[in-house]
Every structure is written in C-alpha cells, then in structure tokens.
Amino acid sequence: ETEAFVARQPTSRAFRDRATHLAGGATSNWQIADPQPVWISHGRGSRIWDVDGCEYSDFHGGYGVALAGHAHPAIVAAVTERVGRGTHFAQPTEDAIAVADNLAERFGLPLWRFGNSGTEATMDAVHLMRAATGRSRILKVEGGYHGHHDSVEVSVLPEADDDIGPRERPHNVLDNSGIPTEITDLVTVVPFNDLEVVAQVLDEHPGEVAGMIVEPVMMNAGIIHPLPGYLAGLKELLHRHGALLAFDEVKTGMTVGPSGVTGIQGVTPDLVCLAKAIGGGVSTAAIGGTDEVMSLIADGGYEQVGTFNGNPLAMAAARAMLTEVLTPAAYTHLEHLRTRMETGLQGVIDEHALPWRVITAGAKGCVSFLPDEVHDFRDFLTLDGRYGHAHWLVQHNRGAFLPPWGKVEQWLMSVQHTDEDVDRFVANFAHLAERLTR
Numbered sequence: 555e556t557e558a559f560v561a562r563q564p565t566s567r568a569f570r571d572r573a574t575h576l577a578g579g580a581t582s583n584w585q586i587a588d589p590q591p592v593w594i595s596h597g598r599g600s601r602i603w604d605v606d607g608c609e610y611s612d613f614h615g616g617y618g619v620a621l622a623g624h625a626h627p628a629i630v631a632a633v634t635e636r637v638g639r640g641t642h643f644a645q646p647t648e649d650a651i652a653v654a655d656n657l658a659e660r661f662g663l664p665l666w667r668f669g670n671s672g673t674e675a676t677m678d679a680v681h682l683m684r685a686a687t688g689r690s691r692i693l694k695v696e697g698g699y700h701g702h703h704d705s706v707e708v709s710v711l712p713e714a715d716d717d718i719g720p721r722e723r724p725h726n727v728l729d730n731s732g733i734p735t736e737i738t739d740l741v742t743v744v745p746f747n748d749l750e751v752v753a754q755v756l757d758e759h760p761g762e763v764a765g766m767i768v769e770p771v772m773m774n775a776g777i778i779h780p781l782p783g784y785l786a787g788l789k790e791l792l793h794r795h796g797a798l799l800a801f802d803e804v805k806t807g808m809t810v811g812p813s814g815v816t817g818i819q820g821v822t823p824d825l826v827c828l829a830k831a832i833g834g835g836v837s838t839a840a841i842g843g844t845d846e847v848m849s850l851i852a853d854g855g856y857e858q859v860g861t862f863n864g865n866p867l868a869m870a871a872a873r874a875m876l877t878e879v880l881t882p883a884a885y886t887h888l889e890h891l892r893t894r895m896e897t898g899l900q901g902v903i904d905e906h907a908l909p910w911r912v913i914t915a916g917a918k919g920c921v922s923f924l925p926d927e928v929h930d931f932r933d934f935l936t937l938d939g940r941y942g943h944a945h946w947l948v949q950h951n952r953g954a955f956l957p958p959w960g961k962v963e964q965w966l967m968s969v970q971h972t973d974e975d976v977d978r979f980v981a982n983f984a985h986l987a988e989r990l991t992r
C-alpha cells in the first residue's frame with residue numbers, strides 16, 4: 555500500500571523536493587506524514603483533488619474544519635462579497651453581532667469574543683480562569699489536546715515508555731520542547747471520566763486551583779465519550795472549590811450537533827472554546843462565557859486582544875456558516891450520514907468477527923481497533939497504531955482522504971457529503987478487513 559501511495563503521487567513528491575525553504579517541507583509538523591505529505595490543488599463539495607489530479611471523498615475535513623464541505627455556495631458568496639469591500643480594519647463589522655448572537659443562543663452563554671485559532675481560544679480560557687479566580691493551578695486531562703500554548707502542552711500524547719506514572723495520578727509529560735517546567739508544574743494532569751481523582755486534587759490544593767480545561771467528548775485519542783454524570787459532576791466539584799470549568803469544544807462545537815456537547819449533555823460550563831468548523835473554512839475562533847467571567851474582559855480586568863480578532867473575513871464566513879449552512883435540515887442530513895456510516899462499518903466488523911468498535915459523535919467518528927470500551931487515555935494507550943496507519947493507506951489509495959494520524963484522529967463528514975461518499979468509505983474498510991483476516 556505504501557508503494558501504491560507513492561506511485562500515485564509523483565507531483566506531491568516533486569513539490570516536497572522543491573519546498574527546500576519550507577521548514578520540514580510542509581506548513582505544519584502535522585502535515586509531514588509517512589511516506590510523504592499530500593499536496594492539495596482544490597476542493598468542491600465533499601471532494602478534494604491533489605496536485606496529481608487524484609480525487610478523494612474528503613473525510614479529513616482539514617482536521618475537523620470543513621463541516622460545510624468545500625466551496626459551499628453560501629460561504630463563497632459571503633466571503634466574495636466581503637473581499638470586495640475590504641478585509642481588515644481592526645474595527646468591528648456588523649457580521650460580528652450576528653455571530654455572537656447565534657453562538658449565545660446555541661450555547662446558552664451570554665458573552666463572546668473572537669480569535670483566530672483553537673490555540674488562542676484555549677489560551678484565553680486558561681488566562682481567564684486564572685484572572686477570574688486569582689489562582690494559578692490548572693487541571694487538564696491526560697491525552698487531551700488543547701493547542702500549542704505553554705500551559706496545555708503537557709501529557710497530550712505520552713507513550714507507554716514515557717515516565718507516565720499511575721493511571722490515577724499521571725506524571726506530567728512534556729509534549730514539546732521550548733516549554734519551561736516552571737509553567738507546566740502549575741498544571742495537574744488527571745484521567746478522563748474520573749471524578750474521584752479531581753476531588754482528591756482539589757482537596758490537596760485548597761484555594762490553588764483556578765479551573766479545569768476539558769474536551770467534553772475527548773477527541774485526539776480516537777473518540778472517548780463522557781460517562782453519565784461526569785461533566786455535571788466536574789462542574790459541581792469545581793464550583794464547590796471556587797474553581798471554574800472550561801469546555802474545549804474546538805473540535806466538537808459544531809460537529810457533534812448544533813450546540814456542541816454543551817447542548818447534548820445539558821451542562822453549561824463557565825467558558826466554551828470554539829474554532830475549526832465555526833468559520834466555514836476561514837480561520838476563526840470564539841470564546842464564550844458567563845457574565846461573571848466575561849465581565850473581566852468588558853471592564854478591562856483581562857485584556858482579550860489581537861490584531862485579527864473578529865476580522866471581517868472571518869466574521870462574514872462565520873455568519874454564513876452559522877446562519878445559512880448549519881440549519882436544522884443540515885443536521886438531519888448529517889445524522890442520516892452518521893447512521894449509514896455506523897451501520898455499514900459495523901456490518902463489516904460483524905461479518906469478519908473483528909474485535910473492533912465504531913465510535914461516532916455526530917459528523918465525527920472513528921474505528922477503534924480495540925476490543926474493549928475506552929474510558930480514558932490509558933485504555934487508549936494499548937492501541938496498536940499500525941491498524942490506523944494501514945486503514946489510512948487503504949482508504950487513501952481508494953479515494954477517501956483521512957487524517958494521517960489514524961491512531962488518534964477521526965473522520966469528519968460535511969453537509970455536502972452523500973451516500974456515495976459513505977459507501978466508498980465502507981467498501982474501503984471492507985477491503986482492509988478482508989486483507990487482515992484473509
């Protein structure tokens with residue numbers, strides 16, 4: 555499969571060889587896939603084309619961004635109209651009002667601000683929790699990714715042979731260089747789905763914990779759903795200790811349903827971080843919160859700033875995305891696709907008596923190549939990454955584009971995906987199953 559992959563893409567290889575002034579030959583370390591990055595030409599609807607002219611059903615979705623699909627007419631119209639009137643003034647434009655109104659209604663949080671990436675949203679959330687409480691310690695979940703700022707690049711994807719410590723009290727493992735332990739020492743890593751450990755940590759650090767940042771459905775480790783009562787329990791525990799709760803819904807916000815996991819679970823945190831899909835393909839982030847926390851921004855107690863915050867292009871695209879693309883009918887279609895995908899893949903698993911599971915969350919989903927249910931990162935750690943890589947190659951060579959990190963990543967389906975896209979994915983998966991059981 556690796557040879558077939560390379561053979562299909564001579565132009566991608568030539569681009570890589572030409573890109574001598576691009577560090578690492580790509581524009582993000584996560585684009586440097588094995589055996590080589592795939593260079594993209596364009597996308598339309600549910601499909602993308604690489605520079606060699608190969609067409610794919612896009613299940614990568616730009617790491618969870620392309621929920622509208624590509625070149626959606628509503629986004630194209632909004633962005634085109636905006637480009638012709640200028641794209642940057644560092645002053646608010648009218649679209650920002652519609653975006654904030656829409657998000658306030660969806661998430662039940664009254665006050666919003668904008669940024670440009672998920673990293674910025676979660677960085678503001680961490681800062682805000684510290685500013686609002688006057689405390690420094692942050693809790694984060696082992697295996698949780700929240701972007702690449704100093705406080706959260708801890709224990710994101712530790713390996714079994716790192717010094718990870720016991721499941722209940724994971725040791726902090728630095729995920730990147732360039733981050734001082736003086737900062738990460740202020741972070742306590744806890745297992746997902748475990749309220750008892752959070753209660754213990756809060757008791758051990760009285761008056762020290764500013765808050766906890768958590769993905770309410772954990773992505774970046776396959777997909778791990780919260781156990782019943784976990785999120786409500788977290789909120790109750792943290793508030794009892796004068797600490798705050800921030801949901802990182804950068805991946806889940808628009809993709810699992812119209813108002814994120816927040817809406818599905820009925821637990822409203824103090825802060826919600828959004829990015830990726832909300833901008834309809836234009837880099838946009840948002841942070842929403844309660845009056846109590848966000849008033850710090852309004853009264854200047856915390857300066858949420860940025861040259862490109864709420865920039866006109868992003869706001870035009872986000873307004874179109876939220877008000878024209880992500881309609882109730884769009885979510886009905888996504889639910890149809892989800893069911894078709896789940897049923898199709900499960901059928902293959904049953905037919906071949908494979909010990910795998912299909913896990914879905916709205917437009918997102920993954921195959922877990924593990925026999926047991928996964929409740930936290932330690933369960934996930936036992937996964938053999940070769941299955942995900944083989945799946946990625948098999949899908950890719952047969953016209954379905956997935957993120958290259960098959961062990962940790964999920965597919966995304968867009969509002970423009972069709973039954974044909976789903977059936978192609980399922981057929982490719984069946985091919986993998988046959989090859990592995992032959």
Ligand code: PMP
Pocket residue numbers: 617670671672673674676699700701702769773774802803804805829830
């Ligand atoms: N939070 C989560 C849950 C994410 O998945 C990501 C990106 N994968 C981020 C934050 C960071 O977002 P960005 O890459 O836009 O900075």
